[in-house]
Amino acid sequence: MAKQTVGVGSSANDGTGDTLRTGAGKINDNFNEIYAEFGDGTNLSSGNTAGDILVADGTKFANVTTSGDITISNTGAINLRGNSLSIPGDTAPSSTSNKLYAVGSTLFWNGNTIGVAGGGSFSSFNVAGGAGSAQSITDGNTLTVAGGTGITTTTASGTDTVTINAEVSLAGTQTFTNKSLTAPILTGSSSSAGSILFREDTDNGTNAVTLIGPAATADVTVTLPAATGTIALTSDITVSASSTNTFTNKTFDADATGNNITNIEDANIKAGANIAQTKLNLAVTTAEVAAGTLVVASEGIGSNNNDTTIPTSAAVKAYADSVGGGNSFTTIAVSGQNNVVADSGSDTLTLAAGSNVTLTTNDSTDTVTIAASGGGSSTLSGLSDTSISSSASGQTLMYDGSNSYDNKQIKVFEDNAAFTAAFPLFFGAQMFTISAADTSYGYRFENYNSNGTNMDSGAGDAVGTLTVFEDQIMMFQLNQGGHAFAIRTGINPPSTLTGTNLTSSNGGNNLIHIATDGTVTSGTSANGKTSGTLIWKVPHFGSNQASTYYYQCTAHPSQMYGLIKIRTITY
Secondary structure, rough: OOOOOOOOOOOOOOOOOOOHHHHHHHHHHHHHHHHHEOOOOEEEOOOOOOOOEEEEEEOOOOEEEEOOOEEEEEOOOOOEHHHHHOOEEEEOOOOOOEEEEEEEEEEEEEOEEEEEEOOOOEEEEEEOOOOOOOOEEOOOOOOOOOOOOOOOEEEOOOOOEEEEEOOOOOOOOOOOOOOOOOOOOOOOOOOOOOEEEEEOOOOOOOEEEEEOOOOOOOOOOOOOOOOOOOOOOOOOOOOOOOOOHHHOOOOOOOOOOOOOOOOHHHOOOOOOOOOHHHHHOOOOOHHHHOOOOEOOOOOOOOOOOOOOOOHHHHHHHHHHHHHOOOOOOOOOOOOOOOOOEEEOOOOOOOOOOOOEEEEEEEEEEEEEEEEEEEOOOOHHOOOOOOOOOOOOOOOOOEOOOOOOEEEEEEEEEOEEEHHHHHHHOOOOOOOEEEEEEEOOOOOEEHHHHHHOOOOEEEEOOOOOEEEEEEOOOOEEEEEEOOOEEEEEEOOOOEOOOOOOOOOOOOOOEEEEEEEOOOOEEEHHHHHEEOOEEEEEEEOOOOOOOOEEEEEEEOOOOOOEEEEEEEOOOOO
């Protein structure tokens, strides 16, 4: 059986955890399995002694005293009794990797013989050389390590060590495979330089790349970059002070490195080259301008009316002073209007008075006085482009009783409400403010009772019963902390605890919900909201007919519900 976990719910008393009976049952099941596994079902294993271990017998675990040569202390240490270990001689295991075992009187490790009863550290092994026949070495034989050409061997007494020394000289052609050379030196002969031959890597053919040492008077170092790349040569490359070479698709880095490209003339620049103007020095001095192309002040612009000369700034100012006296306006900018631009130096700017505006000029002080000659509109309809300060979405204008209209927020049950479209007002309704009850899983109907006290609903129709009359308007202010409040039918405690929201046939069309932001939802979709105001016109059932409805939390239908009795008034 897998371990059973007692469900504790998402939060305290939220009604989603296991019941006490269910949780206790899970705890009993877990303990029963432990007592059956490590005892007789009633008592755990007893009579334990130090060094006992739990061993499964195929049904349960029981205490077993270790025997043979091994003892286990209560600290977990494994000790050999009498400093000896007995390994029964049996057949070899199916897998001998990293296994210590005995077959008969022979001891094996990892499939290899490491000892024979009555013998040395090994029974026998074979030695094979590069030439000659293989030799079998058995117990009692002496293995001699002899030095060949250029090799000497030395033994150290008492250390079981054989030292092999070699000074090897190679003659003729030799092949080294998968060898590493440390600081190698390739020395050439009197007729050829030292070289390295790199064979092609595709088929190990005869084609090769040869790296030849130069005939230099000093050392030459070639360093390859520490990055992955390819050097591909299609032809011989020789670069010298006098050589000419063409570099295609190459990058020259001249950022503060001293590398410069010089002596580039106009003919060397490709016709399609796009050079930014900011990188060109286009400054031109008057001395660089050909004589006859500039018009100076003394020559006058008026006498040089053509498209082939350029006037100096002095010539332009002299002309402007001559035609406008230096006092003409150029451009008058008015916010939100077209600019007033002088067409000539003799243009006059005229200020015109509009409605309810007077203009007064003083030529001695060069002053124009603008004054209002009339008041504004005395009615709201006469105002245009009127701005209201401190306004907010959903507010309305209300007369303050004295001399102005003020922005006011509409409140429903003392809660601010914004109205964006229609402005619904209800009169003659029975109002309920619903909040979270003191008891678990209930609604509180504030000031519901005749004595002004609250009514806390519980789970079931025995408590928290609402009695209403047909054709009555009910208003529910929802402040119950997120438990969606719905009016439903179809509940039949205790067998059926999940009801069905009202439909168009049993009063669902009479629902209206006003959200706190003013959003209005009508009909069956107005049901089951967590906040705002729910308005319900109780259906008309006819004379002396009664119907039973329920209010219920859609998230906790079995814990939060109560009865609504609808009655008919008869005369």
